[in-house]
Amino acid sequence: MKEERKIAIVTGGASGIGRAIYNELVLRNVYVIIAYINMQLGKSLETELNLKGFNARFVLLDVTDFNSVEKVIYDIHTEFGRLDYLFNNAGIAMYGELYDMTIEDWREIIDINLWGVIHGTQIGITS
Numbered sequence: 001m002k003e004e005r006k007i008a009i010v011t012g013g014a015s016g017i018g019r020a021i022y023n024e025l026v027l028r029n030v031y032v033i034i035a036y037i038n039m040q041l042g043k044s045l046e047t048e049l050n051l052k053g054f055n056a057r058f059v060l061l062d063v064t065d066f067n068s069v070e071k072v073i074y075d076i077h078t079e080f081g082r083l084d085y086l087f088n089n090a091g092i093a094m095y096g097e098l099y100d101m102t103i104e105d106w107r108e109i110i111d112i113n114l115w116g117v118i119h120g121t122q123i124g125i126t127s
């Protein structure tokens with residue numbers, strides 16, 4: 001059955017801009033899925049929001065993992081019959097001198113900030 005409320009997924013939604021986004025969404029009666037990499041923090045945010053009477057759920061997600069992103073989006077679609085918004089917000093920043101960076105640092109940045117967004121976008125538009 002199709003859910004009446006709008007549904008949103010916010011990746012990396014436990015802090016900063018993601019947190020600001022879901023705080024606005026719940027006030028607009030949107031059911032928010034906080035897709036986040038840390039189980040403990042994600043669960044505690046879900047509890048906090050539900051205790052306040054808002055509609056929110058935490059799902060564990062690492063945006064660098066294509067299959068996990070696909071599963072989260074597929075599961076939400078299947079359960080609610082809709083997905084209205086997908087905020088590809090998860091990301092990292094590194095600070096310091098360029099010559100201190102390693103190739104692994106670059107890979108991590110590209111995996112999260114580029115591939116993480118591509119995963120969500122590609123799966124989101126085809127689902």
Ligand SMILES: NC(=O)c1ccc[n+]([C@@H]2O[C@H](COP(=O)([O-])OP(=O)(O)OC[C@H]3O[C@@H](n4cnc5c(N)ncnc54)[C@H](O)[C@@H]3O)[C@@H](O)[C@H]2O)c1
Nearest residue numbers: 012014015016017018036037061062063064089090091092
């Ligand atoms: N704050 C800024 O000035 C600014 C400027 C340009 C771009 N951005 C981008 O906006 C987004 C949000 O920025 P922010 O300032 O709120 O940062 P933030 O660090 O507070 O939030 C990003 C969240 O993404 C999570 N995350 C990291 N890797 C993840 C992964 N693999 N899977 C799932 N979650 C993961 C982090 O744990 C963090 O909670 C980021 O993508 C950032 O690169 C921010």
